[in-house]
Amino acid sequence: MSQTRWLLVIGFAAYAVYMVIRGFTGYTSVVGLTVPSGVAAKSVTVHCGAPFGSARVHGPATTPYPLSRSACDTTQMRIILPVDVLLGLLGIAVVTSWGRWTPFSGPQLRS
Numbered sequence: 570m571s572q573t574r575w576l577l578v579i580g581f582a583a584y585a586v587y588m589v590i591r592g593f594t595g596y597t598s599v600v601g602l603t604v605p606s607g608v609a610a611k612s613v614t615v616h617c618g619a620p621f622g623s624a625r626v627h628g629p630a631t632t633p634y635p636l637s638r639s640a641c642d643t644t645q646m647r648i649i650l651p652v653d654v655l656l657g658l659l660g661i662a663v664v665t666s667w668g669r670w671t672p673f674s675g676p677q678l679r680s
Contacts, residue, residue: 577664585657592621592650598641602634617641620650 595618602611613636615628620643628640 574664574667578661581657581660581664585654585661588650588653588657592646593619595619595622600640601637602632603637604634613640615640617643620646 595616598615598617599612600615602613604611611634613629613632615626618625618641626641
């Protein structure tokens with residue numbers, strides 16, 4: 570396999586491994602507060618649990634105003650992360666099988 574292919578395989582593998590790690594580690598989310606007009610915009614930093622781990626949330630016990638959105642909504646991440654891992658594996662499969670494909674020329678007619 571050429572050096573370019575090896576670099577692509579390593580890149581796709583690193584991406585897939587990063588996405589797996591990202592799914593099992595916590596993250597920090599900055600959530601804006603719904604403030605009344607005339608009040609400066611405020612936000613709160615919340616430490617969220619991993620998308621495929623515990624659903625714990627660490628943040629302030631109370632806020633002066635309600636949150637503008639859910640603090641740690643991992644629904645989209647639970648969908649996107651496995652898709653990203655599959656795309657990384659698909660990329661590895663495509664790169665490693667380059668040159669092995671034979672084009673289909675259709676049925677051969679006998680004369």
